[in-house]
Amino acid sequence: MDYVQQRMTDEAAKGPASDSLLTPLNLILVSVVVYAVYTVFRAPAKHDLPKPPPAVVFRTYTPRTLLPLNGENGNPVFMAVRGRVFDVTSGRNFYGPGGPYANFAGRDASRGLASHSFDEDMLTKDLDGPLDPLQDLDAEQIEALEGWEARFSEKYEVVGRLVSVADFNADK
Secondary structure, rough: OHHHHHHHHHHHHHHOOHHHHHHHHHHHHHHHHHHHHHHHHHOOOOOOOOOOOOOOOOOEEEEHHHHHOOOOOHHHHHEEEOOEEEOHHHHHHOOOOOOHHHHOOOOOHHHHHOOOOOHHHHOOOOOOOOOOOOOOOOOOHHHHHHHHHHHHHHHOOOEEEOHHHHHHHOEE
């Protein structure tokens, strides 16, 4: 037997030529193609959109109606500066219960911020009386207060205004 006849005999013994298509490389290539087709034609996954923040209702507050909004019992944290009520809930670590500015939560913080003081005597005692007019503040304290107000305006949303009980009743 010559070489050519021997080779033909060996090829015939191996089986049909289609067996040579089942190589590991061909199986990997077919798998890649099937996966690519699957990813192109599969149904897109549903994406849940985040809930929008609740609508902000601009309200008029008195010192008494502002007081419960101090972050306790799951309430938001509101704080007033020069008659503007800010929602500082996102800064709960600072203004909420246990925070360094917690005594200002639910209160008019104007005098305390102007004086750089966290003392209780900086807060309005008479919740039904007139608001602190802040007339006795010096130029440095007014500048400090304006700086705080500007900082709050940039960072937090204004949700209302603070008025005295007498002004609130007169507006009704």
